Every structure is written in C-alpha cells, then in structure tokens.
Amino acid sequence: MALAWRAGWGLRARRAITGPLLVAAVTGFAGFLVVSQIRGTQGFRQRLQAENEGDLTRILASLTTEADSLRDEVSSLKLQVLTLQTSSQRDASATAAADEQRRALEVLSGTVPVTGHGITLTIDDPDGAGTYDTMIDIVQELRDAGAEAVAINDIRVGVASSFAGRDGKVFLDDSALSPPFRVSAIGQGATLEGGLKIPGGAIDSLTSLRGVQTTVLRTAKLLLPALTRPPTFRVARPVGSAP
Amino acid sequence: MLALLGLLVGALIAIVVHPTVSQELSRYVTLGVVAAIDSSLGGMRAYLEHTFNDRVFVLAFVSNAAVAIALVWVGDQLNADLTTAIVVVFGVRIFQNVAAIRRRVFGG
Numbered sequence: 381m382a383l384a385w386r387a388g389w390g391l392r393a394r395r396a397i398t399g400p401l402l403v404a405a406v407t408g409f410a411g412f413l414v415v416s417q418i419r420g421t422q423g424f425r426q427r428l429q430a431e432n433e434g435d436l437t438r439i440l441a442s443l444t445t446e447a448d449s450l451r452d453e454v455s456s457l458k459l460q461v462l463t464l465q466t467s468s469q470r471d472a473s474a475t476a477a478a479d480e481q482r483r484a485l486e487v488l489s490g491t492v493p494v495t496g497h498g499i500t501l502t503i504d505d506p507d508g509a510g511t512y513d514t515m516i517d518i519v520q521e522l523r524d525a526g527a528e529a530v531a532i533n534d535i536r537v538g539v540a541s542s543f544a545g546r547d548g549k550v551f552l553d554d555s556a557l558s559p560p561f562r563v564s565a566i567g568q569g570a571t572l573e574g575g576l577k578i579p580g581g582a583i584d585s586l587t588s589l590r591g592v593q594t595t596v597l598r599t600a601k602l603l604l605p606a607l608t609r610p611p612t613f614r615v616a617r618p619v620g621s622a623p
Numbered sequence: 624m625l626a627l628l629g630l631l632v633g634a635l636i637a638i639v640v641h642p643t644v645s646q647e648l649s650r651y652v653t654l655g656v657v658a659a660i661d662s663s664l665g666g667m668r669a670y671l672e673h674t675f676n677d678r679v680f681v682l683a684f685v686s687n688a689a690v691a692i693a694l695v696w697v698g699d700q701l702n703a704d705l706t707t708a709i710v711v712v713f714g715v716r717i718f719q720n721v722a723a724i725r726r727r728v729f730g731g
Contacts, residue, residue: 399677403666404629406684410659411633416642417652 487529490538490607494529498566498602499573503586504593505559512545514586515552518563519543521582525575527565531604533557534564540611553609569598650706651692657713658688664720671727 486492501518519537522530530537535552544551551557565572573596576583586592662684669675691709698705 399681400626402681403626403677404632406629406681407626407663408629408633408636410656410663410684411630412637412642413633413652413659414656415634415637417649417656419637419641420643420649420652 488539489611490529490536490541491610493604493606494566495601495603496528496566497569497598497600498527498564499569499576500597500599500602501561501563501565501576501583502595502597503559503561503563504595505561505589505591507591508548508559512543512550514582514589515543515550515557515561517585518576518582521575522563522565522567522572525567525572527567527572529566529604531564533562534605536605536607538607538611541607553607564599564602564604566602566604573598651695654691654695654706654709655688657710658691659684661713661716661720662687664717664724668720668723668727671724 487494515532519530519532532552535555535557537552541553544554549556549558550561575581576596578584583594583596586594662680665683666675666680669680691713694705694709
C-alpha cells in the first residue's frame, strides 16, 4: 500500500497540496484508530489473563462464600420475622387478657359505673330501727349470693367501703343514708333473692325489727354509679413493683 | 508518501497519547477500522486502475466509516446486531479489492 502511494507521489505533486494533505490526515486518523483499538483490546485481554488459575479460584471461592453468607442472612432474617410475628401475636393476646382482667377488676373494685340485671331491696324503716350492722349483714348476704356490684341509695359499695353508725344514723363511706334504704345488687336475680330470703337470713332479721317493711324487686336493668372516691393505697404495694 | 507518513504519525500519536477506548465505544471504533481498511484497499485499487482521486478517496473513507458507525448505532437503538452485517459487507468488499489489486499486479 505504502509502496503504491509512494510511486504515485510524482503524479499527485502537480495537484494542489490540499488533496494529499487530506489523504494524509485521513490515513493518520485511521492509524490512530487502529493503534488505539488494538491497544484497548489487548489491555482488556491482559486484564483477564493476568488472573492466573489460583487467583480465579480464589475469586470464585470468595464469591461463593459471599453468596452462602447472604443466603444464611436471608434465612436468619426470615426466622427473625417469624419470631417477631409470633411474639406480636402473643403480645396482642396478652393485652386482650389483661384488658379483660382490668375490666373485671374495675367492676369489682367499683371504680366504673356498671349496668346489668339484678334485684332491688327496699327497706322501709320509718322508726330508724335499722343500724349499720344490719347493712353489713345485707351486703354480706348479697356478696355471698354472688352479687357483682352493690349500691345503697345510689352510693356504690366498694371493696374498701365501710359502714358506720353515728347519732342514730347509718353512714356509708361518710355519706349519711336516710330511710327508706334502697339496696341495688347486680347479679343472678333468683340467687340473690334466695340468699336474702333464707330462713334466719337478712330479711328475716329485718322484718323482726319494729316497723320495718321490705320489698324485693327483680330488675332487668340496673345502673350503679362508680365510687365517688376510688380506693387509694398508701401502704400496700404490689410485690415486685418499684417502691 | 504523505499518506504513509500520516499513517505513521497517527500511530505514533496513539502510542504516545495512549487513548483508552471504552467498551461501549470499542464496537464503533472496530467498525471504523474495518471501513478504513476497505477504503485504503479501494484507494490502492483505484490508483492501480489509474482512477485515483484525492477527494473521492477522502469522501469514500469518511462516508464509509460514518455510515458503518451510524448503522451500528441504529442497530443498537433497535436492539438488532447490525455489526455482523457491516463486517460481512466490508469483508466481501475487501476481498474484491484485494482480488482486483492482485489481477492488476500479477495480471490474473
């Protein structure tokens, strides 16, 4: 190729100098391209060939190890997800159980108003013959018969409530009760009534008092208020809690 | 003479500058090189047949390379490998040119 063009130099010399210059520029560009392409290809090949068998084995081994560890991580994370799901379910059921227990305790301790069916015992006592111990007996009988909530004259009887007698009056938690007394109890009506009416029981001892009349009414829906003062504990602390 | 000089100068520049051809551009450069070889052989053949013309040579060189590169680019856009087609076409042309030169030189 070069020989041929050199031979043609004499002919082309007569022409304008631009033509051969252009040809030279174009061929120069071609040379540039050829060399750079060859070098680039060689560089790429050399990079792969530079890694000998041992290196390639090491690279493969490290990649395999990495894949293995990633797979391990995936399974351990899946396990973690499962554990967390189970524990969250357990937490939810524990919360539900605790909630139910709290509601029951609230009803028992009298800190919330309650509604339900039960009985109302009206004690007509115009002469003031009934004393505080009669009330204690009545509440005791009702609780024995399974009363879940008790109130007298719309004052709730709680776990720490007390009866007292002063100046011939009956006090429930420092509130004076005046006749007629209306004792409301939520529970199984028949059982409560039976409990009150057993021979020698509360009603018998009431009616033996002078001028006392009693009426027992079963009510489909009673509404008992909450305690005006919820019980507070100054001394007693649950075991295991912070002092 | 100038053409040979240009070739050598270009090669020298490439060796000195040491350009790096990226993997994506490598295919285009390859096609450019193939087109350049074809054009060079075409130029030689034209010279031997006494029809060599500077402008025709330069134009053929540039347009061949440009069309080849453009076709590969279009093929890439269409997700069709046109490289092989271009290499085949240029290969056939190179063989034809070589055959023509051989006939000129050896009187086949």
